[in-house]
Amino acid sequence: MTDDRTPTTDPSPGTRASDPGPGGAPPAGRPTxxxxxxxxxxxxxxxxxxxxxxxxxxxLAGRITRGGDGPCYGLVTDDGREYALHGTGLGTFATGTTVLVTVGPADPAATCGPGIPVGIVAINVVR
Structure with missing residues (x-):
């Protein structure tokens, strides 16, 4: 809605207070x-x-130290902690493979060798 006091066209560039002047600099007297x-x-x-x-x-993220087709795997993280992973039907992992593992409580009946016992919720190879 316009009235007779409202301009119907935009002013030329550099004449509004918010417009930069020539060369992209603010008009004189205006702060940067x-x-x-x-x-x-x-x-x-x-x-x-x-x-x-x-x-x-x-x-956990680390390298498989005891691989194979499971259900037990060994894992060592970058800080040197050793884990005994247990999870059935998760696939075959070669020794030296870098993996990201989501862990859960350890199965008390599983004996997977040396390391902190944990259960595997998910395991993914890091490429």
Whole structure:
């Protein structure tokens, strides 16, 4: 809806307060938009007290150390922890394969060798 005081055409570029002037610079007397100035980051005074990357407690990533067609597998994570994995019908994994494993409670009846016993909920090869 317009009235006789509302212009019917847009003003030419650079004449509105929000339009940049020639060369993309703001008109004289106008401050530079905040998005044109990158923020200055300060160096932290000390390392964080708590990990900044939250890990899921039910996920493990590492290399298979005892492979085969299951149901028992061995896994060593990058930090050197050894796990005794147990899960039926999950496939064949060769020794040295890098995997991502979603784990659950260990089956008390399963004896899968040395390492922390855990049950396998899902296992995927990392490529």
């Amino acid at each position: 938009p905040l998005s044109a100035t990158p923020p200055t980051l300060r160096r932290p005074a000390a390392p964080p007290r708590h990990p900044t990357d939250q890990r899921r407690a039910d996920r």
